[in-house]
Structures are given as C-alpha cells and as structure tokens.
Amino acid sequence: MNARQILLTIAFLVTAMTSDLFAQGFAGLGSTAEGGFAVPTRGSTLAFPRDHGAHPNYRVEWWYITANLEGADGRTYGVQWTLFRSAFAPGNADGWADPQIWIGHAAITTVDRHYVAEKLGRGGTGQAGVELAPFEAWIDDWSMKQSLDERGDPLSQIDLNASGKEFRYQLTLSARTPLVLQGDKGYSVKSAKGQASYYYSQPFYEVRGSLSISGKAVQVSGKAWLDREWSSQPLADDQTGWDWFSLHLPSGDKIMAFRLRDDASGFVSANWITADGETRPLTRDDITIEPLQFAKVEGRDIPVVWRIHVPGQQLDITTKPLNEQAWMKTSTPYWEGPITFSGSATGVGYLEMTGY
DSSP states (O other): OOHHHHHHHHHHHHHHHHHTTTTSSGGGTTSOOOTTOOOOOTTOOOOTTGGGSOOTTSSEEEEEEEEEEEETTSOEEEEEEEEEEEESSSSOOSGGGOOEEEEEEEEEEOSSOEEEEEEEEETTTTSEEEEETTEEEEETTEEEEEOOOSSSOGGGEEEEEEEETTEEEEEEEEOOSOOEEOTBTTEEEOSTTOOEEEEEEEEEEEEEEEEEETTEEEEEEEEEEEEEEEESOOSOTTOOEEEEEEEEOTTSOEEEEEEEEOSSSOEEEEEEEOTTSOEEEEOTTTOEEEEEEEEEETTEEEEEEEEEEEGGGTEEEEEEESOTTOEEOSSSOEEEEEEEEEESSOEEEEEEEOOO
C-alpha cells in the first residue's frame, strides 16, 4: 500500500468513525457503549504507572497537555499537545487489523496568531501509541516521554515536542506534587443520566524549553497542566458540547471546572485543588460559570469572556482569552486557547470549548 492509499484509508476510517455519530452528543461521545466496550464503574481504583498507558477496551481516550508560557522576548504564549485514541472495537490486533485510531493535535497561540497541526494514524502499524517502560506517547515524530529514570511517577518529568507549518516546540515539564484524581477518586460524572469517565490530572507542572515560530526561536518558561481521561460513553446523547477551564491561582491552588451543555440547564462539575494537591469537589451550587461576551470565530458566535464565581472560596473572577481566534481547524473543530483572569484573584489558565 503506497502513501496515498494509506492517507485515503485513514481519511475514510476517520470519516466513517465520526459521520454517523454526530447526532449522539458532541463528536459521537454520547453514543451508547455497545459492541463489548468497557464502561467506567464507581469505586474502581486507578493504579500508576499502569493507567498512564492505553486502555484499548474503552472507546475513547486522551493524553492532553496545555501550557501558559512567557518568552524571553517578553511575549505570552500558549501551547497545546494532545494524543487521542478512538476505537471501532475493543482490543488490539496486528497491523491494519488493529481497531484503534490515533489523532494528534498541536498548537501554539500568540496574541495575534493561532498555529495548528493535526496528525492521523492507525494502531498496529507503529505509527502511534503509548508505551509504559519507559513511558512514551507518540504519533509520528511528536512525542511526550519520560525524561527521568527514577522510582517516582513516570510523568513527574517529561519531554514534549511537536511541530507544524511555521512552528515547533521542545519543552521539559517537571512536577513535585502527586497526581490529582478528579471526581470521586478518579470517577468523573458527566451528566445527570450518569455517564462518566475515568479522569486524573497533573496540574502542577513547571515548564522550560523553546518555541520556534516562522524560524525565530525563543526560550520560554511557565506552567502546564496534563489531563488524562478515558471512557466508552462520556456524554449523554443530548449533550452538545462543553466549556472546560483549568486555572492557576496565585496562591498555588488550581481549579478544574466544566459545564456540559444540553437542551436543559446543563451539567456542571468542578474541583478546587490546593497547592499541596488536596481536592475539594465543587457542585453546581458551589460554582457559577457564566458567559459574558461573545466573538465571531470562523462564522460562529463563541463565548470568549467568562465569569467564574465560587462564593465559598471568595473567588469572583472574569476570564479573557489571549487570542479570541484560537480556533482548532482540525477534523473535529473546537476552540482552545490560553486565558488570563482578574477580579478577586489574578492568574492564567486554559479554556476549551466544543460543539459551537
């Protein structure tokens, strides 16, 4: 099979994977977990490093990093690196019989540009995958890999690289605080109907490295956040998308918050993470997530300014994007970019919005 045939095959499989599913929640994520796929269960214990690896018996999964960076040139940057896995059927097989599809997204955001690249790959071919010892997640020449050989968590220090048209980055991420289990010990409910995923994060990375944009390199440093999630039906069939926030507070505390949209009042969940890694779950009654201002992005009305209010923590902030036009022009498009916030506290974070 030549290169053109391979590309056409991948395009056909990705189209087949998504085209029949859009009516069932955003990007088909509300589709019923049929065909033998595993379903998350409350009370299951996540184990590491095992759960850093792939879970091929679940339909969807991702390794997701976002970073808020400051350059030696005085400019602000955002970086995204994501590896998605999606399956036609549970399990693995040799070669092109493998039912796993891999998708990579990479981006750099500046105040005036948003650079995006996407890669597609098949399982069983060696083109993409995840290994545990030592840890590495990759698609083609993009990789997220363990950079220290020690007894601590393999993701406590990682090297990250990706490139696209006009951009490239090479970063080292280091964290001394343990992983954070989202939801109920890693079981994250996503709807009133009970759909859920397994979900954990590493929100305490410190970052150093370099970016190159249009051939011009710059040294950068800042903060990064890793999200790991897998499920077979993470959304309800009437949920059209989500608005997800990661926030770095000046105290060292972190906030993860999301609202999932539907035809009713939606579903809201959040987690206040203290500087030493303890978690305080927040319910709909504990937090308000409210859009304040919209912008026209790729012909869509996108909420780009938000209010987040947590009365119990005396937090009342307004978030603003570094670049309103941070649109991911990928096979499933969405908005993703760095934000700042002000009000009762100031800081930086990331916002992802899907389904608009």
